[in-house]
Amino acid sequence: MTTPTPSDPGVTGRPWPGAGRFAPSPTSDLHVGNLRTALLAWLFARHSGRRFLVRIEDLDTARVAHDPAVAERQLTDLHALGLDWDGEVVRQSQRLEAYAAAVARLSESPGSYPCFCSRREIAEAVSAPHAPPGAYPGTCRRLTAIEQSERAARRPAALRVRGGDVTVEVVDTLAGRFGGPVDDFVLRRNDGAYAYNLAVVVDDLAQGVDQVVRGDDLLSSAPRQAWLTEQLGGRTPTYAHVPLVVNRHGQRLAKRDGAVTLSRLATRGIGADAVRSMLGASLGLAEAGEPVTAAELLARFDPAALPRAPWVWDLDA
Numbered sequence: 001m002t003t004p005t006p007s008d009p010g011v012t013g014r015p016w017p018g019a020g021r022f023a024p025s026p027t028s029d030l031h032v033g034n035l036r037t038a039l040l041a042w043l044f045a046r047h048s049g050r051r052f053l054v055r056i057e058d059l060d061t062a063r064v065a066h067d068p069a070v071a072e073r074q075l076t077d078l079h080a081l082g083l084d085w086d087g088e089v090v091r092q093s094q095r096l097e098a099y100a101a102a103v104a105r106l107s108e109s110p111g112s113y114p115c116f117c118s119r120r121e122i123a124e125a126v127s128a129p130h131a132p133p134g135a136y137p138g139t140c141r142r143l144t145a146i147e148q149s150e151r152a153a154r155r156p157a158a159l160r161v162r163g164g165d166v167t168v169e170v171v172d173t174l175a176g177r178f179g180g181p182v183d184d185f186v187l188r189r190n191d192g193a194y195a196y197n198l199a200v201v202v203d204d205l206a207q208g209v210d211q212v213v214r215g216d217d218l219l220s221s222a223p224r225q226a227w228l229t230e231q232l233g234g235r236t237p238t239y240a241h242v243p244l245v246v247n248r249h250g251q252r253l254a255k256r257d258g259a260v261t262l263s264r265l266a267t268r269g270i271g272a273d274a275v276r277s278m279l280g281a282s283l284g285l286a287e288a289g290e291p292v293t294a295a296e297l298l299a300r301f302d303p304a305a306l307p308r309a310p311w312v313w314d315l316d317a
């Protein structure tokens, strides 16, 4: 299937339907928390008549060696859960030219500059009186060309966008209004890799994504991404940051929590259909133990009725 473009009304003649997406990093198999987020992203997209896209966020090859089999298993698991998607799966590692073009554009306006700070220097720098925690203190913002070249001889530079220290508010379907700082954040790291915030925004724009559904650990990234979207001439998508799945100690679910992936659950006799049913029950869309298809979950889906608290995964409870 070819992917329509915003100027292409498609065969139905309807206006551009917009798109939602699920964008896993292929670092390890999806666990039930990731699968629940994927299901929610699919439900939100399909419920609103949008296309649904899958994007593999395999940009971080300098730090993490990606086993291509992991991404393939992630796709297989999404299918097993009954989720379908439109068009080809996009891989960020294939999109470096698009990121380079966006960096060039942003460097024209609002501007960018090389940053030679280490993490430690940033942590130790004295921030401006009202700067939010973690915001870049601006150390390299006003270096002269001579200072820049002196530092470049010692350490490769990251590239930061001139964020202007504004606060941007986004409206989240679940969290409501959320304001956050836009500091001079990193566009390209000092190992040459494009930063997550840049790649996500460039890809969402290029793919016509106008609905972002993902884990609420990423809510704090939304103001920067919304701002960057506007700098690149786009319109801010709608956001729904969904509660994470936690273990019985209230900690974010992780691989160490035992049988949390479809393959590990299968060895305990819990197949993909049973997992779909558990996820559906956790969302208030199915009775405990009720066999249910993805289409049935979609027919019952009501964004306003979604549980707002983290879901506790405890197989042995």
Ligand code: GLU
Residues within 6 Å of the ligand: 022, 023, 024, 025, 057, 200, 213, 214, 218
């Ligand atoms: N790749 C990110 C992750 O796996 C998700 C990025 C996004 O949805 O914006 O956590």
